[in-house]
Amino acid sequence: MKMTGAEIFCESLRREGVKTVFGLPGGVVLKIFDVLCQQKDIDLVLTRHEQGAAHMAEGYAKATGKAGVVLVTSGPGMTNIVTGLADAYMDSVPLVAFTGQVSTDLIGNDAFQEADNVGISRPCTKHNVLVKDVNELAQTIKEAFYIATSGRPGPVLVDIPKDVSIAKAEFKYPDKVSLRGYNPTVNGNKNQVKQAADEIMKAKKPMIYVGGGAVFADAADELRELAEITQIPVTMTLMGLGSFPGTHPLSLGMLGMHGGYWTNMAMHHADLLIAVGARFDDRVTGKLSEFCPEARVIHIDIDPTSIKKTFHAHIPIVGDVKAVLRELNVILSSMDGNPAQIKTLRAPWIKQIDEWKKAHPLKYKQDDKVIKPQFVIEKLYEFTKHNAIVATDVGQHQMFAAQYFKGSKPRTWLTSGGLGTMGFGFPAAIGAQVAFPDRMVVCITSEGSFQMNLQELVVAAERKLPVKIVVLNNGVHGMVRQWQDLFYEGRYSASILGKMPDYVKLADAYGIVGLRALKPREVESVLKEGLRHKGPVLMDIHTDPYENCYPMIPAGGAHHQMMLEDPPELKLSKKGGAHKRKVDEGEGVLPA
Amino acid sequence: MEHIISVLVENKFGVLARVAGLFSARGYNIESLSVAPTLDPTTSMITIVTVGDDRIIEQIMKQLNKVIEVLKVVDLTETHFLDRETALIKVHTRPEHRDEAIRLADIFRAKIVDSSPNTYTIEITGDIEKVEAMISMLKPLGIKELVRTGRIAISRETTHTGSPRREPALLKT
Numbered sequence: 001m002k003m004t005g006a007e008i009f010c011e012s013l014r015r016e017g018v019k020t021v022f023g024l025p026g027g028v029v030l031k032i033f034d035v036l037c038q039q040k041d042i043d044l045v046l047t048r049h050e051q052g053a054a055h056m057a058e059g060y061a062k063a064t065g066k067a068g069v070v071l072v073t074s075g076p077g078m079t080n081i082v083t084g085l086a087d088a089y090m091d092s093v094p095l096v097a098f099t100g101q102v103s104t105d106l107i108g109n110d111a112f113q114e115a116d117n118v119g120i121s122r123p124c125t126k127h128n129v130l131v132k133d134v135n136e137l138a139q140t141i142k143e144a145f146y147i148a149t150s151g152r153p154g155p156v157l158v159d160i161p162k163d164v165s166i167a168k169a170e171f172k173y174p175d176k177v178s179l180r181g182y183n184p185t186v187n188g189n190k191n192q193v194k195q196a197a198d199e200i201m202k203a204k205k206p207m208i209y210v211g212g213g214a215v216f217a218d219a220a221d222e223l224r225e226l227a228e229i230t231q232i233p234v235t236m237t238l239m240g241l242g243s244f245p246g247t248h249p250l251s252l253g254m255l256g257m258h259g260g261y262w263t264n265m266a267m268h269h270a271d272l273l274i275a276v277g278a279r280f281d282d283r284v285t286g287k288l289s290e291f292c293p294e295a296r297v298i299h300i301d302i303d304p305t306s307i308k309k310t311f312h313a314h315i316p317i318v319g320d321v322k323a324v325l326r327e328l329n330v331i332l333s334s335m336d337g338n339p340a341q342i343k344t345l346r347a348p349w350i351k352q353i354d355e356w357k358k359a360h361p362l363k364y365k366q367d368d369k370v371i372k373p374q375f376v377i378e379k380l381y382e383f384t385k386h387n388a389i390v391a392t393d394v395g396q397h398q399m400f401a402a403q404y405f406k407g408s409k410p411r412t413w414l415t416s417g418g419l420g421t422m423g424f425g426f427p428a429a430i431g432a433q434v435a436f437p438d439r440m441v442v443c444i445t446s447e448g449s450f451q452m453n454l455q456e457l458v459v460a461a462e463r464k465l466p467v468k469i470v471v472l473n474n475g476v477h478g479m480v481r482q483w484q485d486l487f488y489e490g491r492y493s494a495s496i497l498g499k500m501p502d503y504v505k506l507a508d509a510y511g512i513v514g515l516r517a518l519k520p521r522e523v524e525s526v527l528k529e530g531l532r533h534k535g536p537v538l539m540d541i542h543t544d545p546y547e548n549c550y551p552m553i554p555a556g557g558a559h560h561q562m563m564l565e566d567p568p569e570l571k572l573s574k575k576g577g578a579h580k581r582k583v584d585e586g587e588g589v590l591p592a
Numbered sequence: 593m594e595h596i597i598s599v600l601v602e603n604k605f606g607v608l609a610r611v612a613g614l615f616s617a618r619g620y621n622i623e624s625l626s627v628a629p630t631l632d633p634t635t636s637m638i639t640i641v642t643v644g645d646d647r648i649i650e651q652i653m654k655q656l657n658k659v660i661e662v663l664k665v666v667d668l669t670e671t672h673f674l675d676r677e678t679a680l681i682k683v684h685t686r687p688e689h690r691d692e693a694i695r696l697a698d699i700f701r702a703k704i705v706d707s708s709p710n711t712y713t714i715e716i717t718g719d720i721e722k723v724e725a726m727i728s729m730l731k732p733l734g735i736k737e738l739v740r741t742g743r744i745a746i747s748r749e750t751t752h753t754g755s756p757r758r759e760p761a762l763l764k765t
Binding site: 181 | 606650658661662663
């Protein structure tokens with residue numbers, strides 16, 4: 001039977017098991033939206049900005065592991081999702097973005113709402129295609145989902161001209177995809193895996209360093225087994241959080257720029273580094289020439305370009321993290337040495353790390369007048385019973401959340417790591433909540449990030465999505481202000497936000513519950529009330545604008561050169577009041 | 593060090609942009625580039641001459657391989673290969689220089705493919721040294737216009753039937 005392109009589109013989505021599409025209509029995609037609204041089993045989430053749609057799809061994909069689907073119009077519709085595509089590309093999020101395009105006979109004529117969608121998105125997608133013939137549509141969609149979700153996942157854009165959505169073709173959905181230029185390696189080279197096992201048995205001060213790859217590969221069980229049979233401590237990147245339980249005795253939490261002192265010291269002194277699905281990002285390594293100076297490096301990753309890109313690897317293993325770890329565990333289990341022996345062997349190293357941890361644990365100074373952001377996160381962690389899906393935005397609050405929110409399960413930590421996209425968190429939380437309506441979803445954000453996509457509040461309101469939004473409102477771009485204090489002599493160029501909307505009234509305007517905490521003693525009751533409420537809630541929590549995030553590796557520093565607290569001159573400036581006055585020059589900071 | 597990389601790709605629109613974009617986005621240089629369909633009309637061969645240390649070349653090879661429409665990537669500099677380039681050189685020829693131009697073309701086994709009262713257009717094919725040498729010899733006459741194809745290259749067969757004395761050198765890798 002012949003079907004229109006729009007019908008083929010919907011039927012193809014159904015074959016791919018798509019339940020939810022995030023999008024916003026426009027001229028050239030009217031036909032597709034017309035057919036889509038008649039599909040009872042595909043839910044269309046109408047966002048209020050295309051960027052929101054892209055981040056919602058990312059949140060959906062990160063929380064479920066399935067591809068997130070975006071549908072937007074040509075021109076501005078497409079350009080508005082570019083940030084989402086770039087974000088998904090950096091963080092390996094499987095997205096399939098469908099963009100409308102002007103009719104094929106108009107392409108290149110500067111037609112109304114025309115943009116070179118494929119050209120614009122080329123550097124920020126794993127793959128993209130302009131469908132010029134309706135006969136190729138089904139095949140292209142099949143390939144798009146396959147490419148987005150296989151190998152190292154990533155965003156794929158399919159550009160559909162208006163006439164292709166109207167034209168008719170015989171619908172035939174392919175069972176299989178075969179692309180002659182794309183065939184990701186799954187199993188690691190056996191010889192390399194064996195060598196890795198030998199290195200692991202020899203090592204005295206080994207570390208496992210896990211990135212987002214372990215989350216996407218669903219390798220949490222294999223990772224835990226590896227750590228437990230070898231008694232090797234595990235540290236996670238920002239993207240890797242959740243792949244290993246944060247409360248496990250072998251967990252060292254996050255490493256890198258704002259990682260634990262003990263974690264980075266362990267990295268610096270390690271004699272073996274087992275990198276699992278990680279890519280040696282500059283925020284992780286600090287100064288490369290002094291990164292892990294004593295370590296032999298085993299690097300397991302599905303993407304060959306990640307290996308030896310910035311840092312050397314003595315034993316590179318290209319393959320699916322889950323498959324490789326499984327194989328590695330089999331070899332390690334068959335090797336000599338019982339668990340008790342391994343524990344004894346590892347004891348001095350674990351003890352050394354414990355000593356570092358005792359010397360400089362995470363700390364902040366509680367205050368009875370002003371709310372400390374770390375305190376809010378600690379309480380939130382406690383009250384959510386460690387069981388929530390957490391989405392964050394970008395900046396100080398993100399780092400505090402990464403430090404204090406010890407995620408226990410993969411796919412419960414949704415954050416923008418590589419691109420560092422402010423405005424990601426709230427729509428991502430909505431996407432996750434759409435996927436899991438019954439689970440607790442918390443968005444930890446700040447007044448700066450939240451304002452970048454707050455238009456989506458109406459989506460939470462109309463769908464009664466019970467997202468708990470915690471705005472750590474300090475009236476400044478906190479991380480920027482911190483760097484200005486540390487490296488720019490306290491000149492607050494454009495970091496003080498000044499006039500601030502009343503977030504409680506804003507919540508009210510959207511018809512959702514708004515709560516506010518101004519003093520430390522109000523934090524617990526606001527959080528408890530907010531979390532207890534059945535619908536969406538916005539909690540406006542006014543936090544200390546002067547609080548800095550420590551420990552910290554200053555840009556260009558090495559792991560053993562962490563700053564643990566404000567340098568003396570900054571402390572003095574804060575005490576003297578000059579510092580405080582500078583921040584308070586902005587209107588609306590810290591209401592009395 | 594200079595590398596000649598052969599990239600076999602799907603013969604589809606946008607593929608060249610993707611390959612070229614990969615170089616520009618990562619700050620790698622393209623010294624020369626040549627593209628044409630292969631025997632199989634569904635594929636094209638892109639020959640790229642680039643410069644970089646081992647780490648950069650390794651990244652380039654891996655990044656190229658990562659492109660969905662790229663079917664095969666070979667660093668020919670790792671093997672034994674032949675490379676050729678064609679140049680079309682339009683030289684000014686005052687009456688006293690016309691003989692010299694013909695002589696030079698002859699020495700280099702180049703062809704004069706067009707002639708006007710004041711110019712000759714010379715076609716030369718050869719490896720880069722030969723083409724460069726021809727250009728520098730013609731410069732004193734005055735080169736009006738110069739176009740070059742960029743280099744193309746092909747691997748040598750290891751089991752060739754040429755002079756046995758050259759065999760060890762060819763098998764060196």
